[in-house]
Amino acid sequence: MRVGVIGGGQLARMMIPAAIELGVDLRVLAEQSGMxxxxxxxxxxxxxxxxxxxxxxxxxxxxxxxxxxxxxDVLRAMVDAGIAVHPGPDALAVAQDKLVMRQRLSELGLPxxxxxxxxxxxxxxxxxxxxxGAAVVKTPRGGYDGKGVRVVHSAAEVAEWFATIVExxxxxxxxxxxxxxxxxxxAQLVARRPSGEIAAWPVVETLQVGGVCSEVIAPxxxxxxxxxxxxxxxxxxxAEGLGVTGVLAVELFETTDDRILVNELAMxxxxxxxxxxxxxxxxxxxxxxxxxxxxxxxxxxxxxxWSVMVNVLGGPAEGALTDRYAEALAGHPTVKVHNYxxxxxxxxxxxHVTATGDDLDSVVYEARAAAAFFQD
Amino acid sequence: MRVGVIGGGQLARMMIPAAIELGVDLRVLAEQSGMxxxxxxxxxxxxxxxxxxxxxxxxxxxxxxxxxxxxxDVLRAMVDAGIAVHPGPDALAVAQDKLVMRQRLSELGLPxxxxxxxxxxxxxxxxxxxxxGAAVVKTPRGGYDGKGVRVVHSAAEVAEWFATIVExxxxxxxxxxxxxxxxxxxAQLVARRPSGEIAAWPVVETLQVGGVCSEVIAPxxxxxxxxxxxxxxxxxxxAEGLGVTGVLAVELFETTDDRILVNELAMxxxxxxxxxxxxxxxxxxxxxxxxxxxxxxxxxxxxxxWSVMVNVLGGPAEGALTDRYAEALAGHPTVKVHNYxxxxxxxxxxxHVTATGDDLDSVVYEARAAAAFFQD
Numbered sequence: 041m042r043v044g045v046i047g048g049g050q051l052a053r054m055m056i057p058a059a060i061e062l063g064v065d066l067r068v069l070a071e072q073s074g075m076x077x078x079x080x081x082x083x084x085x086x087x088x089x090x091x092x093x094x095x096x097x098x099x100x101x102x103x104x105x106x107x108x109x110x111x112x113d114v115l116r117a118m119v120d121a122g123i124a125v126h127p128g129p130d131a132l133a134v135a136q137d138k139l140v141m142r143q144r145l146s147e148l149g150l151p152x153x154x155x156x157x158x159x160x161x162x163x164x165x166x167x168x169x170x171x172x173g174a175a176v177v178k179t180p181r182g183g184y185d186g187k188g189v190r191v192v193h194s195a196a197e198v199a200e201w202f203a204t205i206v207e208x209x210x211x212x213x214x215x216x217x218x219x220x221x222x223x224x225x226x227a228q229l230v231a232r233r234p235s236g237e238i239a240a241w242p243v244v245e246t247l248q249v250g251g252v253c254s255e256v257i258a259p260x261x262x263x264x265x266x267x268x269x270x271x272x273x274x275x276x277x278x279a280e281g282l283g284v285t286g287v288l289a290v291e292l293f294e295t296t297d298d299r300i301l302v303n304e305l306a307m308x309x310x311x312x313x314x315x316x317x318x319x320x321x322x323x324x325x326x327x328x329x330x331x332x333x334x335x336x337x338x339x340x341x342x343x344x345x346w347s348v349m350v351n352v353l354g355g356p357a358e359g360a361l362t363d364r365y366a367e368a369l370a371g372h373p374t375v376k377v378h379n380y381x382x383x384x385x386x387x388x389x390x391x392h393v394t395a396t397g398d399d400l401d402s403v404v405y406e407a408r409a410a411a412a413f414f415q416d
Numbered sequence: 417m418r419v420g421v422i423g424g425g426q427l428a429r430m431m432i433p434a435a436i437e438l439g440v441d442l443r444v445l446a447e448q449s450g451m452x453x454x455x456x457x458x459x460x461x462x463x464x465x466x467x468x469x470x471x472x473x474x475x476x477x478x479x480x481x482x483x484x485x486x487x488x489d490v491l492r493a494m495v496d497a498g499i500a501v502h503p504g505p506d507a508l509a510v511a512q513d514k515l516v517m518r519q520r521l522s523e524l525g526l527p528x529x530x531x532x533x534x535x536x537x538x539x540x541x542x543x544x545x546x547x548x549g550a551a552v553v554k555t556p557r558g559g560y561d562g563k564g565v566r567v568v569h570s571a572a573e574v575a576e577w578f579a580t581i582v583e584x585x586x587x588x589x590x591x592x593x594x595x596x597x598x599x600x601x602x603a604q605l606v607a608r609r610p611s612g613e614i615a616a617w618p619v620v621e622t623l624q625v626g627g628v629c630s631e632v633i634a635p636x637x638x639x640x641x642x643x644x645x646x647x648x649x650x651x652x653x654x655a656e657g658l659g660v661t662g663v664l665a666v667e668l669f670e671t672t673d674d675r676i677l678v679n680e681l682a683m684x685x686x687x688x689x690x691x692x693x694x695x696x697x698x699x700x701x702x703x704x705x706x707x708x709x710x711x712x713x714x715x716x717x718x719x720x721x722w723s724v725m726v727n728v729l730g731g732p733a734e735g736a737l738t739d740r741y742a743e744a745l746a747g748h749p750t751v752k753v754h755n756y757x758x759x760x761x762x763x764x765x766x767x768h769v770t771a772t773g774d775d776l777d778s779v780v781y782e783a784r785a786a787a788a789f790f791q792d
Binding site: 041053054056057058060061062063079080317321322330335336337338339341343344361362365366369370373374376377378379380381391396 | 698713746753755
């Protein structure tokens with residue numbers, strides 16, 4: 041069983057332990073040497089180059105991804121060459137373009153914020169004035185961790201984005217969405233096999249700081265019952281409707297008037313699922329491998345009543361994460377530390393910690409206190 | 417943090433996921449290419465050759481082991497070169513020679529079976545006749561998984577062993593022990609840091625078939641209270657008394673007259689601790705790395721009330737373990753499968769499965785039923 045992963049970041053890295061345990065031969069096509077997934081890096085190459093990717097793909101049984109940025113023509117060349125690609129090009133097309141995503145979700149009848157495709161400043165200003173004088177503008181492609189997302193009160197605030205989309209020759213447009221009045225953000229992860237089986241983890245609550253995920257509580261507090269059911273149903277509808285294979289993360293808004301709206305999608309293991317490595321019978325990286333190999337999915341029950349994951353962002357100003365281990369581990373023996381092997385840099389995700397237990401307050405405290413040792 | 421592991425078997429392999437998660441750079445000196453720990457194999461070389469081992473050791477911060485067979489002169493050459501070696505030569509000397517082990521345990525005042533060092537058939541026959549006409553004879557070195565251990569009623573049954581020990585020039589002797597009338601076998605694992613901290617997992621029950629571990633139940637049923645305390649105390653006394661660093665496994669007999677006797681020692685992660693990877697907050701491979709790096713040890717609480725590990729011995733007559741995944745995983749979604757990446761061969765340990773939960777009967781059933789898919 042050989043699985044090829046395109047991209048050598050921390051998501052590819054975290055697939056490696058699961059691969060070793062299951063006996064999967066995992067091979068990574070890394071963007072450069074010395075990346076997080078270095079130990080499994082089969083070769084270094086450009087994932088936008090069809091020949092490079094095809095050559096790599098022919099050495100494995102299934103190709104999957106560390107990110108969603110492999111171009112459609114490269115994806116389709118693999119499929120044309122008879123290679124199993126999960127998730128496939130059609131599904132990834134939806135994750136790669138937020139306008140396509142909004143369109144397809146609307147077609148599936150799923151609850152989304154009011155949105156529009158805008159090609160001109162006039163169209164954007166019209167949307168803003170129809171929605172209370174403010175809106176969220178997103179570049180359809182290439183955004184992540186809050187990049188390519190801006191809250192605006194006038195089209196003038198994204199004038200340079202309009203300039204860019206005209207230049208890229210794709211008859212460009214921007215996505216504009218209503219500014220949702222939300223109580224909190226949630227995420228629902230599921231995994232789906234090519235043959236159709238789906239498994240869902242409990243819906244989680246995610247905390248963002250500056251557009252970057254900072255903390256995840258699993259399950260989301262006060263989610264038992266209807267909320268959990270709705271969230272799972274939304275994610276399953278998307279996974280089936282778009283034919284997603286592997287792990288799908290659906291970011292959700294819980295609005296102040298008790299609606300659940302779909303915010304973003306990710307078709308790969310996701311930051312909001314890292315807690316499952318330590319808190320669930322089946323972690324998201326193992327489940328992703330099982331799914332893309334079309335193996336039966338694992339159980340998604342939890343070890344404790346609660347798991348809390350806190351990201352390590354930036355890291356120590358000087359020195360390595362490991363320099364803080366003696367203090368951090370001594371005070372927090374139940375916390376699990378995950379180190380992505382990346383050099384600290386302001387705002388960069390370089391690791392995370394997870395605490396698990398039956399008392400939410402203690403679990404939150406343990407995870408935050410341990411993570412604090414790693415951040416200046 | 418660079419840890420060098422001498423030996424490329426499944427114990428080295430199972431350190432890799434823990435190393436990746438903690439951000440430890442793990443490098444393996446493998447006996448040959450294509451071994452279980454291949455993905456972390458830094459080089460292939462002979463662990464009995466001082467120059468080879470020293471060259472490898474100088475690339476890492478700490479050296480530890482997949483097995484206990486590195487010769488004393490090689491171990492001491494590393495220490496003399498200023499390399500941190502855990503466990504160290506003095507501790508390993510006790511694990512490498514069962515006569516030394518019996519001697520040191522007796523000196524520590526620990527309960528052991530009646531034993532004697534015998535150099536001649538006459539001495540052995542005398543011991544046998546003093547102990548009811550039967551005894552267990554062991555070669556002091558090189559035995560594992562029941563090899564080098566024989567129940568005899570007369571010295572004539574191990575005549576060729578006497579011949580061998582004379583030849584090896586070590587003024588050879590055999591170890592003879594009383595045939596213990598035991599109710600069951602137990603194992604107590606602890607981890608100890610160079611700076612002294614010790615952490616113990618719960619005592620477990622082990623089932624052997626033909627001298628090979630077949631199944632482990634954690635914790636040992638009916639062990640709460642005195643038995644658990646005694647087992648932990650014995651292992652801690654050994655770890656401190658012998659200065660063991662890293663994981664120490666103490667195999668114990670629970671006799672029919674309710675005594676606890678020390679059977680064997682292993683100074684490394686051990687088959688009887690594999691359950692902890694899935695059933696404990698801190699698995700034995702993570703704990704071993706933390707211990708040899710002199711980092712604070714992790715908590716040893718359990719995820720469920722019970723964990724049961726069943727070894728996969730031999731494997732499918734034809735084909736790979738992975739050929740059975742579709743059936744095995746479909747029926748047993750809560751079970752964790754560990755595949756050592758070894759070719760199936762009769763009697764060979766090629767993997768294990770672990771089930772965890774709160775009802776012992778169900779947990780035993782799940783683990784055995786899942787493992788059965790992998791064995792012909």
